[in-house]
Amino acid sequence: MSKRTSAKYKLDRRMGENVFGRPKSPVNRREYGPGQHGQRRKGKMSDFGIQLRAKQKLKGYYGDVTEKQFKRTFVEASRMKGDAGQNLIGLLERRLDMIVYRAKFAPTIWAARQLVSHGHIRVNGVKCNIASRRCDVNDVISLGDKAKEMALVMEAQSLAERDIPDYVVPDGTDKVTFTRVPTLDEVPYPVRMEPNLVVEFYSR
Known part of the structure; x- marks a missing residue:
């Protein structure tokens, strides 16, 4: 990690x-x-x-x-x-921690990585604790039972500052499907x- x-x-x-x-x-x-030199004019x-x-x-x-x-x-x-x-x-974008972040299961990428490493995330129904795991198209990423009740997850889902992108399709509040590998513009x-x-x- x-x-x-x-x-x-x-x-x-x-x-x-x-x-x-x-x-x-x-x-x-x-x-x-x-730092102390932060306000100097940049060359x-x-x-x-x-x-x-x-x-x-x-x-x-x-x-x-x-x-x-x-x-x-x-x-x-x-x-x-x-x-x-x-x-x-x-x-x-295929990293598991990034898909967890995109799905709004966590407020930050670091919180998403922690969720994965603590065993709160399932990939196609199987627990995975490797944040750098590459997900494939049509993989289903879901929250474990404990994670559904976590304040951190509820906070993330209520954030108005970002939306779930088109290539991560939600199924309820605790499950998403990674539908395609995005391009830079997406x-x-x-x-x-x-x-x-x-x-x-x-x-x-």
């Missing part, structure tokens, strides 16, 4: 954007970067810097997956047919993601 190594909102301030689309994000109040960023930022933003959005895991996903995406950037997004990112820059970063 990938462990969060830094405060989740630090990424927002470093990027200068509300990466997770949360109303509590400090970027809503302070648009400059963290022009190099191509490498732009590509690195794009990678950090995408990796951070998916719950700060480890660099090893993220690069392995990229290598797999680049070997598949079609556009490597689109393939990368498709593979990341994924409801709160900010602009640039997987093409991530491809350029790893292709150097």
